[in-house]
Amino acid sequence: MKAFKNTLAVLAVASSLAAVSSAHAATATANLTVTATVGSSCSINSGALNFGNYDPIILNASTGVDLLGSGTLSVQCTLLGTAVVTLGQGAHSAAGSTDAAPLRRMLNTSSTNYLNYSLFQDVTRLIVWGNTAGTGLPYVGTGLSTPVIVYGTVPKGQNVPSGTYNDTVVATITF
Numbered sequence: 001m002k003a004f005k006n007t008l009a010v011l012a013v014a015s016s017l018a019a020v021s022s023a024h025a026a027t028a029t030a031n032l033t034v035t036a037t038v039g040s041s042c043s044i045n046s047g048a049l050n051f052g053n054y055d056p057i058i059l060n061a062s063t064g065v066d067l068l069g070s071g072t073l074s075v076q077c078t079l080l081g082t083a084v085v086t087l088g089q090g091a092h093s094a095a096g097s098t099d100a101a102p103l104r105r106m107l108n109t110s111s112t113n114y115l116n117y118s119l120f121q122d123v124t125r126l127i128v129w130g131n132t133a134g135t136g137l138p139y140v141g142t143g144l145s146t147p148v149i150v151y152g153t154v155p156k157g158q159n160v161p162s163g164t165y166n167d168t169v170v171a172t173i174t175f
Contacts, residue, residue, distance in 0.1 A: 041078050042083050043173075044073060044172070045073065045075075047074070049119075054115065060156045062157030067153070067154040068125075068151075068153055070152065073147070073148040075173060076144065081141035083139045083173050083174060084136040085173050086130065087102075087129045087130070088169050090104040092105045092167050101130065102130055104167060107166065107167065108164070108165050114165070115165040117152055118153050119150055120152070120153070121137050123151055131172070139173070
C-alpha cells in the first residue's frame with residue numbers, strides 16, 4: 001500500500017506541475033505586415049535601319065518608287081507599365097525640322113550632300129515618328145523584351161551624288 005501511496009503522491013505532484021506549466025504556456029498572436037514595391041522600369045536598345053541601295057537614275061528616279069526599309073528597337077518594360085517611345089530628329093536634320101515634325105537627312109560621308117528620309121510607326125507609313133509624347137509610340141510593358149519596328153522611307157526623285165549616307169537618331173523611352 002505504501003508503494004501505491006507513493007505513486008499517488010508522484011502523480012499528484014506531476015499533475016500540479018502540469019497545471020502550472022499549462023498556465024504558463026499561454027499564447028498570443030500578432031500580424032506581421034509584409035510589403036514590397038515594384039517600380040516602373042523600362043529599357044531600350046537600338047538596332048539599325050539599312051535602306052540598301054538608292055538608285056536616283058532608274059529605280060528611285062522621280063518616275064520610280066520610294067526606297068523602303070525597316071529596323072528594330074528592343075524595348076522592355078515592367079508588366080503593364082506604360083511608356084512612350086520617341087525618335088529624335090537625327091544628327092543632320094533639315095532647316096525647319098521640329099521634334100513634332102522632323103525633317104530627317106542622311107549626310108554623305110565624303111561630301112556635304114544629303115539624302116532625305118522619314119521614319120514611321122506603321123507599315124503603311126502614315127504615322128510619322130517624332131520626338132514628342134504626341135508623336136511617339138505608346139507602349140504597354142509585357143515584362144519581356146519586345147521588338148518595336150521602325151519603318152522608313154527614302155523619297156524618290158532625289159538627285160544626289162554616289163557615296164555612303166548615314167545619320168544617327170536617338171531613340172528614347174519615357175516611363
